[in-house]
Amino acid sequence: MKIEDVVLTPVAFADPPLLNVMGVHEPFALRSVVQVRCEDGVVGLGESYGDAAFLGEVRKVVPELAGHDVFDLPGLKRIVTKALAGTVLTDAHGLIGGFSIRKTIASVYALFEVACLDAQGHYLGRPVADLLGGKARDAVDFSAYLFYKYGAHIGAQEDSWGEVVTPEQLVGEAKRMVEEYGFRSIKLKGGVFEPAQEVDGIRALAEAFPGHPLRIDPNAAWTVETSIRVAEELDGVLEYLEDPTPGIEGMAKVAERASMPLATNMCVVNFGDIEPAFRARAIGVLLSDHHFWGGMRDTQALSVTCESFGVGLSMHSNSHLGISLAAMVHVAAATPHLTYACDTHWPWKTADVIAPGALEFVEGAVKVPEKPGLGIEIDPDALARAHEDFVRCGLTKRDDVTYMRQWTPGFEPNTARW
Structure with a gap:
């Protein structure tokens, strides 16, 4: 054709x-x-x-x-x-x-x-899942993706989520997501405040949601020493610790001391990174993403590689719309070695480009569409x-740094590391 x-x-x-x-x-x-x-x-x-x-x-x-x-x-x-x-x-x-x-x-x-x-x-x-070998699961689990946030953009009215900068506000954000989408796992985007404050946030979530697997991702904002300390403080609390420190070498040092597996979508981002990372035992969970791993079939190849070396697999997310969610659901459904709930930014958006109704969250999972192809239609x-x-x-590019300087003049990303 x-x-x-x-x-x-x-x-x-x-x-x-x-x-x-x-x-x-x-x-x-x-x-x-x-x-x-x-x-x-x-x-x-x-x-x-x-x-x-x-x-x-x-x-x-x-x-x-x-x-x-x-x-x-x-x-x-x-x-x-x-x-x-x-x-x-x-x-x-x-x-x-x-x-x-x-x-x-x-x-x-x-x-x-x-x-x-x-x-x-x-x-x-x-359905696309059939073209990828068939479904290993009928629905794909996703995790609540929590963020610290300001209450509103500059010059705008406060959004429906409001400000989230304290452990109490973080719990409120999580309760809304869990109530609306039924998520059974929870992830926090960290690297925003001092590590001690973010540890308090995780502990507050653990108290409010007993039995929910928890994760934190500071985007490599911490030193090796800080990462080890946080891992020790959250021993028995975290399902996995994502990208606490930069690079394969740093991650390997943390992994030697951490009780929970380390996950990444920053130090292993293409097939050339796999050999050095796996050899160094730097990670226990790889966060795939068909957008930059080479598509859906290469994501499946990545899964086989991870399974062969005893490394878990989940799925990374960025701000996305329904076409990407549908693709994520199909490839996740057709990938047997998917050992953790996937990330998604879905709750943070208020509009889409696909006709509604094709993708629904029930108890934190999205059922694989049964219609041909991705099972969605453009609106x-x-x-x-x-x-x-x-x-x-x-806008022509994503520029979190420059926009942040409108709130905090002279702001620089945390390259010095906590």
Whole structure:
């Protein structure tokens, strides 16, 4: 089945002022939506990053796809590789590890691979999970993703979540998420305040939600010594400790002393990182992400590798819309070695580009859609509104640091480390 046309639409959607080690989220998150239009009226959907640098690389590939067979994924990889030869994106927000040409190709290819698999599913009348080998589970568990946050963006009214900077406010945020979505695991984005304050937050969550697995991710904001101390203080409390300190070497030192497994999406970000990290026993859980690991099939290959070496697997999340959530659900469902609930930013958004009803959270899990492809449909009016927001907001990249300086002049990311 040949591709006739590819439509790339940059979009933006409202994002709350969520805090992290690099600063604070701007008022809009940026994404890209691709529609691969094929013979017989079949359309495949994909979603990924929406910053100007990524869009620029995607646009190099789009003109090369007309006439390509959506079932020829190796050929798709060759097209992407040729179009992007010598280009390296950058990890502008500093939260998912560095970029290389290999990672750049993988991230751009993943956008089109998802769209081609969606198109294949529509053509064959089968869900994408079936194309990936079939479901290992009927529903995919997700974790509540808590953030410290300001009450409102500058010049705006307070949002429905309000300010969250204390342990008590953190518990309130978690209660709302658990009540609305039924999450059975809880993750806190740390690296914002002194470690002692964030330890108090985790302890407050443990008291309020006994039996809920807990995680904290300070995005490598702590020294090795601080990481070991926090691991000792939270012994028996955390399910895993995510990226407490930078680099494979630092993580390995913490892992030697920590009772809980260490997880990462920062020091192991492509297949070249696996050998040194696994050899050093630096991590016990790898957070996959089809957006930058090279798509859905490479995510499954990553899973087999992790299982072979006794490393657990979960799934990383960034601000995303429904196309990405659907892709996450399908690949997670078809990946037997998925040992922890996945991350998702889903509760933080208030709009989408897909028709409602296809993806629902029940007891913290999303049932795998049974309709062909990803099981979702684009909402043309919602897509048009999201594109208008992209044009209006004027943002071209994610820049938590500069936006944070509007609150705290002279702010610098925590490169000195706690």
